[in-house]
């Protein structure tokens with residue numbers, strides 16, 4: 344037992360955030376190991392990356408279950424069987440039931456491509472451009488039953504630039520997702536996060552609030 348926390352990453356597709364977590368966890372002092380990559384879709388490209396890096400993978404299709412609770416109960420079983428301690432949602436496109444979210448309360452995190460609470464849900468980049476906001480970004484948060492509502496751990500800000508398209512903006516945001524998600528997992532696995540009244544305190548950071556990570560434009 345390495346003393347490192349055993350983390351599972353749940354994906355549904357490309358898996359670039361999962362890959363960023365795998366690369367970070369390869370670091371000598373990283374406090375977590377990626378012990379499992381699970382997808383609800385067998386055609387998720389990220390599964391090949393995980394297998395190529397020697398990480399156990401599992402496909403659990405939601406289509407094989409009578410309802411969400413049955414799927415989540417099976418998912419919970421797979422996670423416990425693998426001795427998982429932390430769950431990272433990374434482009435995992437299934438709404439999880441309150442039952443499962445409570446079983447993994449404050450041990451399940453997600454990355455969302457907006458500065459929550461703005462632009463919850465899907466198509467965040469199109470909506471940000473339509474809204475005419477000047478800055479946009481991404482958020483790592485604890486998962487709660489309500490979609491994209493959980494306590495915020497880290498955020499990164501990116502500028503909206505003239506001529507931006509949703510794809511160009513998505514790329515600029517994704518680059519920052521790959522920076523703050525490994526950092527969020529590191530803080531959680533190192534036991535440096537405390538949740539009080541649905542606000543996250545980060546031990547070892549003055550005033551408890553995380554520094555704003557502004558990328559070099």
Ligand SMILES: Nc1nc2c(c(=O)[nH]1)N[C@@H](CN(C=O)c1ccc(C(=O)N[C@@H](CCC(=O)O)C(=O)O)cc1)CN2
Nearest residue numbers: 432434435436437438439453486487488489490491492
């Ligand atoms: N209980 C929660 N579940 C999830 C959360 C959360 O905050 N609370 N975060 C999501 C976010 N997310 C992706 O990261 C996401 C998940 C699901 C959907 C969605 O609309 N899913 C549809 C099916 C879509 C599909 O299968 O392609 C659904 O579940 O019916 C949008 C965003 C992860 N889960």
Ligand SMILES: NCC(=O)N[C@@H]1O[C@H](COP(=O)([O-])[O-])[C@@H](O)[C@H]1O
Nearest residue numbers: 356357358359360433434454455456
């Ligand atoms: N609401 C959740 C959501 O939209 N998640 C987003 O899905 C993408 C998955 O990319 P990836 O498969 O390359 O990590 C990421 O941009 C992530 O923020």
